[in-house]
Amino acid sequence: MVDLKIEKLAGHSKKGKVGKISAKIGDELKEGQVIFQVECDKGNAQVKSNCDGILKDLKVKEGDTVNIGDIVAHIDGVIKEKEDKKVSSVSEMEQSKSQGNKAKSSSFDYFGGMLKPIKREVECDLAVIGAGPGGYVAAIYAAKQGLKTVIIEKEEVGGTCLNVGCIPTKALVRSSEVFDNIKHSEEFGIKTADAFVDMEKVIERKNGIVKKLTGGVDYLLQKNSIEKISGTGEILDKNKVFVKGKREEVTINTKNIIIATGSKIASINIDGFNGNKVINSTEALDMKELPKSMVIIGGGVIGMEFAFIYSNLGVDISVIEYMPKVLCTMDEDVSDEIVSIAKEKGIKFFTSSKVTSVKESEDDRAIVYFDMNGKEKLITCDKVLVAIGREPNIDGLGIEKIGIELNENKKGIKADDKLKTNIENIYAIGDVNNKIGLAHVASHGAIVAVDNILGKNSEMDYSAVPSVVYTTPEVATVGMTEKMAVSSGIQIKIGKFPFMANGKALTHGEEKGFVKVIKDNNTNKLIGASIVGPNASDLIGVLTLAIKNNITEEQIKETIVAHPTTGEAIHEAVLSLEGGAIHFDS
Known part of the structure; x- marks a missing residue:
């Protein structure tokens, strides 16, 4: 018999409230299967089985308070011996001393147990690949409509938006605006002195917000009985997805598939872009030391947001944009107005300019070379931020094997206004279809796709997308x-x-x-x-x-x-x- 003991909760929480219970006494459990959720002040934690076995008793019910160290269940099974005794999940199974010696058998295949992944099959109505703002919304909405749903994610839930996009950047925006307000507080009759930016605290606050929101998504998935499978999903046919994870290989037999794998940072082949002085937008979110100066390559949405963030924090900013204007998809008076405001803040712009290379100087600075109207120019700075946009993430899906069509430009999966691909029962939502790369479009597309799976006639309307x-x-x-x-x-x-x-x-x-x-x-x-x-x-x-x-x-x-x-x-x-x-x- 094995004790299930609470070893750790979310953040530094010492106690929490039992949320959704996903297993009942008598259930046959697999190692890593979620038994129940614990809601904490710092987020939500999953209590998982750490062995195969039968759930013999459960000492808690929904709404109970549990503390670190509590034994909350017993499982009739044996913990597999592992090389690393540390358990990465938020709960850990401990075998009772009376059974401890029995678990150590001389016939135990140590390396075999380490190398062979657990193989299993899952049956469902809908398999969602990707747990970003498109994927998790699709899964939750589908589950609420009565569909048995599985979601596949190789990293953290929340996708780019919650982890390295919308939410963390807005946390930095807010910190930068607070500091900018302090710098101008005398205009409001408030005198301050010695204000400074503590980037360690700024990043810590940002990470806390991200963790709270991703924990909330995890909780909602559990609350709606959605199984989350960790790993990379490959589509084998219109009714089958194979997931290879670190500890298991799962074959999902499903009636429908929604592809919601989002986007990745666009690649560009320019000399010096892999240098030590060059960072991308994801790396910029964890920069704990502010440079004195920064060149931002790209005057689109991402570039302009970072330009204002770091300018407000006191960094000398220059923006290099290939097009004649920044935010070039917007009306000229709109672009001109925000550029005018930016210039008042000291942000410099070089438009109609193409970056040709980035090199390092002898005094440990970056030199950005660019062509501006046929003339070679250069700027020196401490950091270079590449903000040239994103592209659909279709890596590893196996779409070419089953014949899923791409858009004419070969970027993104081709999907109609119902978000159907050319393969029956397979849908593509959000950034991966390369129509409008916005989180709220992905979330709305999730509802449209699920409605069509349910037999409702639903279409995307892109005429009024903010x-x-x-x-x-x-x-x-x-x-x-x-x-x-x-x-x-x-x-x-x-x-x-x-x-x-x-x-x-x-x-x-x-x-x-x-x-x-x-x-x-x-x-x-x-x-x-x-x-x-x-x-x-x-x-x-x-x-x-x-x-x-x-x-x-x-x-x-x-x-x-x-x-x-x-x-x-x-x-x-x-x-x-x-x-x-x-x-x-x-």
């Missing part, structure tokens, strides 16, 4: 740009309202930027909008709702907006379409 750049201030857009509308032959009218005329923005010292709305003259409906300014990421939701639901100019004008709020700028921008804004004379 996009946000977390600069200071933020930039947000939705719908058509002015250039897109004109090139499509639509007769449009532009409405604008500056935040310098908005009372709430002035009280917060955030008067930079504007709200811009685009109206189709033939229908009087809004078809596009952009915001540069405070709360842009929140305000864009209002305009997304308006564009998605074909709300007219008159309907928005007739809506009462609370005062004082930054939301009033939207109302005023719409008023400026006809007759003019009330609080600004253009």
Whole structure:
């Protein structure tokens, strides 16, 4: 008989509350199988079996409090002897002394037990490959609809977004904004002295937020009885996925498959990009020492966010962009406004420029060589951040073996508006289909794909997808740009309202930027909008709702907006379409 003892909980927690219990007395358990979840202040922990055997008794029920050191169950089985006595999971099985000697048999195949993975098969309605914001949403939504669901992930749940993308960058954005506010606090009548950036604490806070959110996703998967299988998933056919993990090999027999493997950092072959002075966006999230100067290669969303983060923290920033403008997919006035704000902060821009190489100088600095309008230029700095974007992650899926089609540019899996691939029962959602690489698009696509699996007629609508750049201030857009509308032959009218005329923005010292709305003259409906300014990421939701639901100019004008709020700028921008804004004379 083996005791199941709580050895460790999430973070430094000493106790926690028992959550979802996934096994019952009499169940046959496999090594590593989750028995129950423990909810802690620092996140959630999984209590797992560390041997094959029968669950003889369970001393806890959902809602009970457990402490480190508690024996919570007994399993009729024997722990396999291993080279490394340390257990990586949050719980550890301890064999009772009376059975300890029996476990050590002279006939035990030590190396055989170490080298041979456990092989098993799983039956399910849906196998989801990838546990990012597309994959885990698909799994949870499917489980809530009654589908037996399995999710496959080779790393941490949450994907790029929670681990090395959306969430950690926004944690850094917030820290940088707090420091920037402190530097300008005298404008608000607050005097401070000796403020400095402790990057160790900044990174620690960021990591804590990430851990809390990924722990929450783990908890939700367990709560909805979704089995998480660790390893790389390879599709063998439309109803079979093979997963090779560190300790086991699992064959999943499934009725449907959703591919949600996301994206990876785009590769580029430039001399010196593998040097010691060059980092990528993932590495930038763990940089505990601030350089005095940094060159950022790429003026897209990732590059611009890091430019403001590190500029606010006191780093001298230069941005090199291949295109004539940064944030080149946005309207020119939007790009120009954020560049103007950035320049006031001391950020320097070199557009229409192509980086040719990065070298190291004799005084241990980086030298970035680039071509600008046919002339060779160079900049020296302490660090170089490569922020050239991401590309679909299709490695190891085996899609070529079963004939899954790629897009015409061979980047990403081809999927229709129902998110179906050319293979029956297989869907591709999120970044992996290379349509719009945003976490919220992946999450919405998850629901669309599952609805189609359930027999509902659901399609993706990309006409009103909001996009946000977390600069200071933020930039947000939705719908058509002015250039897109004109090139499509639509007769449009532009409405604008500056935040310098908005009372709430002035009280917060955030008067930079504007709200811009685009109206189709033939229908009087809004078809596009952009915001540069405070709360842009929140305000864009209002305009997304308006564009998605074909709300007219008159309907928005007739809506009462609370005062004082930054939301009033939207109302005023719409008023400026006809007759003019009330609080600004253009």
